[in-house]
Amino acid sequence: MATAAATQSQPVRVVLRVRPHLPSEANSAEAPCVGLLGSHPGGEVTVQLKDQYTSRNECYKLDAFFGQESRVCEIFDQEVSAVIPGIFEGTNATVFAYGATGSGKTYTMQGTEDLPGLIPLAVSTVLALCTGTWCSVEISYYEVYMERCYDLLEPKAREIMVLDDKDGNLQLKGLAWVPVRSLEEFHEIYSIGVQRRKVAHTGLNDVSSRSHAVLSIRITTDVVKGKLNLIDLAGNEDNRRTCNEGIRLQESAKINQSLFALSNVISALNKKEPRIPYRESKLTRILQDSLGGNSHAVMIACLNPVEYQEAVHTVSLAARSRHVTNHMSLASKQETPKDKVDMEAKLRAWLESKGKTKSIQRMDGLLSPNAIKTPLSMSHKKQSASVRVSGRGKAMDQDGGKIKKVLFDSAARIPAENFHREGTQDIVNTTKKVVLPSLTPCKEDKTGSSLRKALSPISSNMDPQKQRTADDSNCLMLLELRTPMGSCNIVGKVTGATPLDKFIALGSNLKESLIQQYLDFLNVANKEELQKLKGIGERRAEYILELREDSPRPFKSLSDLGNIGLSSKQIQDILCKTATGIFK
Ligand SMILES: Nc1ncnc2c1ncn2[C@@H]1O[C@H](COP(=O)(O)OP(=O)(O)OP(=O)(O)O)[C@@H](O)[C@H]1O
Numbered sequence: 001m002a003t004a005a006a007t008q009s010q011p012v013r014v015v016l017r018v019r020p021h022l023p024s025e026a027n028s029a030e031a032p033c034v035g036l037l038g039s040h041p042g043g044e045v046t047v048q049l050k051d052q053y054t055s056r057n058e059c060y061k062l063d064a065f066f067g068q069e070s071r072v073c074e075i076f077d078q079e080v081s082a083v084i085p086g087i088f089e090g091t092n093a094t095v096f097a098y099g100a101t102g103s104g105k106t107y108t109m110q111g112t113e114d115l116p117g118l119i120p121l122a123v124s125t126v127l128a129l130c131t132g133t134w135c136s137v138e139i140s141y142y143e144v145y146m147e148r149c150y151d152l153l154e155p156k157a158r159e160i161m162v163l164d165d166k167d168g169n170l171q172l173k174g175l176a177w178v179p180v181r182s183l184e185e186f187h188e189i190y191s192i193g194v195q196r197r198k199v200a201h202t203g204l205n206d207v208s209s210r211s212h213a214v215l216s217i218r219i220t221t222d223v224v225k226g227k228l229n230l231i232d233l234a235g236n237e238d239n240r241r242t243c244n245e246g247i248r249l250q251e252s253a254k255i256n257q258s259l260f261a262l263s264n265v266i267s268a269l270n271k272k273e274p275r276i277p278y279r280e281s282k283l284t285r286i287l288q289d290s291l292g293g294n295s296h297a298v299m300i301a302c303l304n305p306v307e308y309q310e311a312v313h314t315v316s317l318a319a320r321s322r323h324v325t326n327h328m329s330l331a332s333k334q335e336t337p338k339d340k341v342d343m344e345a346k347l348r349a350w351l352e353s354k355g356k357t358k359s360i361q362r363m364d365g366l367l368s369p370n371a372i373k374t375p376l377s378m379s380h381k382k383q384s385a386s387v388r389v390s391g392r393g394k395a396m397d398q399d400g401g402k403i404k405k406v407l408f409d410s411a412a413r414i415p416a417e418n419f420h421r422e423g424t425q426d427i428v429n430t431t432k433k434v435v436l437p438s439l440t441p442c443k444e445d446k447t448g449s450s451l452r453k454a455l456s457p458i459s460s461n462m463d464p465q466k467q468r469t470a471d472d473s474n475c476l477m478l479l480e481l482r483t484p485m486g487s488c489n490i491v492g493k494v495t496g497a498t499p500l501d502k503f504i505a506l507g508s509n510l511k512e513s514l515i516q517q518y519l520d521f522l523n524v525a526n527k528e529e530l531q532k533l534k535g536i537g538e539r540r541a542e543y544i545l546e547l548r549e550d551s552p553r554p555f556k557s558l559s560d561l562g563n564i565g566l567s568s569k570q571i572q573d574i575l576c577k578t579a580t581g582i583f584k
Pocket residue numbers: 019020022099100101102103104105106107108207208209210233234235236302
């Protein structure tokens with residue numbers, strides 16, 4: 001039996017699972033955004049997340065990687081089966097499936113009729129181990145929805161009270177524990193609970209899980225021994241990219257908050273901090289007796305192979321502090337300035353959103369031939385030719401059998417050069433400073449003033465300390481427009497771009513600049529300055545500083561703000577207030 005989870009050095013193992021492309025995604029030309037970069041002697045792996053449209057990529061060290069072709073039973077054998085004997089000896093354990101909506105959490109935990117998930121596999125293993133002993137098995141099944149806990153095995157959704165008894169032990173008052181003697185019996189009970197979860201809060205048969213569902217299996221003799229929690233977490237959602245509103249937006253905010261709290265607990269446990277913030281959410285409070293201490297825990301971070309931003313968000317929250325410097329990204333930065341590629345992608349996205357297909361075609365005409373001829377893309381061709389794929393996502397070089405290179409599961413289907421889409425387009429990355437006079441010198445709202453102070457030092461070569469003082473005195477807003485010249489040039493070059501097109505493009509660049517300055521502020525400001533921003537309290541400020549210890553500039557895009565638990569709405573509010581402050 002694999003002992004990975006049982007002999008873990010970290011209180012919470014974090015493993016990655018990438019689901020296959022779905023039939024609806026099969027025609028997409030997108031290579032999976034995540035791949036295995038290498039394995040280490042202690043069992044750890046390095047995985048790389050890569051955006052095929054830009055040169056952005058991130059590397060993380062994790063405990064295991066399960067690629068697109070791996071099956072649930074492999075995850076069970078390597079990560080879950082090892083913790084089961086412990087529950088017969090009184091040790092608790094927890095296995096979570098964590099990830100964005102549609103990333104395969106339910107598939108992994110529940111499975112299908114033909115391919116059982118971790119839950120049925122665990123129940124059948126526990127039942128088998130009980131055979132011929134005095135042990136019996138009981139299950140409970142409940143959900144945490146909007147910070148409340150409901151029993152899914154009761155015909156009428158009953159709220160469960162989460163209490164501490166006089167000895168400080170956690171009690172889930174009112175939770176039903178149902179004896180289970182066979183797998184058939186389990187399926188019968190469990191499937192009713194699953195159905196209840198689907199319709200409980202909307203009345204509709206919702207495909208997306210809006211609650212965290214906890215299936216607990218406990219072993220009893222004359223006393224309760226240990227228990228195993230198998231949790232299908234609700235999917236985290238980026239509300240900027242969804243049409244969520246009303247109750248759906250509230251649900252989403254609660255889900256994101258509780259996932260952030262869970263991430264805080266896991267991070268604190270893995271860093272062996274003296275205080276573990278279990279009380280930050282209902283879910284973490286409930287799991288207090290099965291997460292940390294001598295319990296075993298495995299987090300399975302599930303990834304959708306075509307969603308890079310989502311993947312970064314999921315992995316960075318699941319594996320905080322395990323981000324590693326990616327030398328490849330530095331190299332590619334030197335060869336091909338990232339901003340150039342970003343700007344092309346941004347311009348393309350903008351033109352697409354405006355339905356300007358002709359402009360895109362013209363832009364392709366202007367840009368693509370160069371990109372195809374670049375020595376860099378040629379070198380990627382060579383590289384892909386020298387890599388062959390073997391077995392389940394193992395890449396080998398042609399002269400040896402040794403694992404050597406990035407192995408993306410569908411590398412056989414999609415050439416490696418598609419992954420590295422660094423172009424060498426002829427776009428000038430010009431930096432231009434625009435001085436906007438402040439109409440309300442030195443009297444701004446909290447958000448505006450602290451951001452203003454922070455914006456200036458970044459936008460100049462001046463010593464940040466000196467610049468800060470200078471800015472305090474004149475309160476001028478310096479906005480560094482990072483790439484508008486480049487993009488304007490593109491728009492200008494595209495015959496047919498109207499003055500309105502150019503104006504809108506500039507407007508969107510201004511917005512980009514403001515966002516970039518805000519991110520830069522988070523990357524450089526000290527704790528006191530950070531706390532002056534709306535939405536950033538002491539804990540968040542400390543966490544930002546913590547992230548900066550792991551990676552010098554952890555905030556590269558707005559989606560990275562999800563890593564500090566800010567909801568999309570909060571982010572939008574902050575930026576709107578900041579922008580309004582500038583023009584007042
Ligand atoms: N390993 C896999 N093999 C084949 N199909 C998969 C796999 N993982 C997920 N899928 C499919 O992907 C889709 C989304 O999966 P699933 O419902 O498990 O996502 P989820 O993360 O639970 O989403 P949500 O948070 O919205 O509930 C489903 O159609 C599922 O059948």
